[in-house]
Amino acid sequence: MKNRITELFNIQYPIIQAGMIWNSGWRLATAVSNSGGLGLLGAGSMYPEILREHIQKCKKATDKPFGVNVPMLYPDIEKIIDIIIEEGVKIVFTSAGNPKTYTSKLKAKGITVVHVVSSVKFALKAQEAGVDAIVAEGFEAGGHNGREETTTFTLIPMVKEQLDIPLIAAGGIATGRGMLAAMVLGADGVQVGSRFVASEEASSHSAFKQMVIDAKEGDTQLTLKELAPVRMLKNKFFESVMQLYTTGPTKEDLINHLGRARAKKGMFEGDLEEGELEIGQIAGLIHDIKPAAQILNDMIEEFQIAKKEVANF
Ligand code: NDP
Secondary structure (H helix, E strand, C coil): CCCHHHHHHCCCCCEEECCCCCCCCHHHHHHHHHCCCEEEEEHHHCCHHHHHHHHHHHHHHCCCCEEEEEECCCCCHHHHHHHHHHCCCCEEEEECCCCCCCHHHHHHCCCEEEEEECCHHHHHHHHHCCCCEEEEECCCCCEECCCCCCCHHHHHHHHHHHCCCCEEEECCCCCHHHHHHHHHCCCCEEEECHHHHCECCCCCCHHHHHHHHHCCCCCEEEECCCCCCEEEECCHHHHHHHHHHCCCCCHHHHHHHHCCCHHHHHHHCCCCCCCCCECCHHHHHCCCCECHHHHHHHHHHHHHHHHHHHHCC
16 A cells, blocks of 8 residues: 555654553554554553663664654653654654643654644644644544544544644554545544554553453443543443542542552552553444454455445445
């Protein structure tokens, strides 16, 4: 396949594996990159020197392009940016913050910069900041999410109407049919998160992966909007947050209740009761754990079949 996204990243298929905390280490990123997509490391759950280690492992495990996702609300961002530059990473996806903060610095080093947004307003801001492409992520997505609750089906055509730069759709896309739908709506490529959580190479705990593939429609919900909106599985911790809401909590009450390292506890250590289990709505359509290469190949095959079917309409 050849389009603006495959050319921008020099990859075979316009499929990007999301850089998810506690899931996206070097094994997953290189499995995706070696299969023709773009693999991303999730820097949000890595101390700076751990990120350096993962970048170096990526460089050894693939000669294909790979990138790093940097969520700006996480600590040590300055150090993370410096390591990315020192290690010669060529592609950076920034998220959860202002695209103006690092875009010029990274681009001055020859790095391709993509910013993740959840609304048309932020997409325009990112374009103005000079990014090379945008990920527009709908409310279906897992983890940190937009406040506006705009769904992917609504967001993509609205962003497309106002922007000229390459557009990557995210949120609710786990299949070739989903990919085709997003591209018909105006996307040049897709970013896929939840489907790659249920991969053999994802670094998350096997109990979390199992819970993802067991999840049904309606098993996730967005909450904690007063802090940073986050979509998670409805487990014991989620129910305790719902209970707290009935008491009219202050922001501080919510922060105290969240405590520290809930995401690590749930997704990495496999504490399915007390941990924060971030996953998208599309988990209801994911029924098996597969090698990342197979996920990618299955998506492309289904995309081609669906494209032929649509041509017969
Ligand atoms: P926490 O802030 O609760 O804890 C930090 C986690 O990240 C720990 O598990 C820690 O690992 C790991 N970590 C990785 N790199 C670093 C680093 N450079 N410095 C410190 N810790 C690091 O993590 P969350 O993922 O829950 O939240 C991350 C950010 O998002 C925070 O800034 C938080 O305030 C914000 N936020 C999160 C919400 C959520 O629902 N998760 C909601 C609202 C805001 P280790 O345990 O090994 O030290």
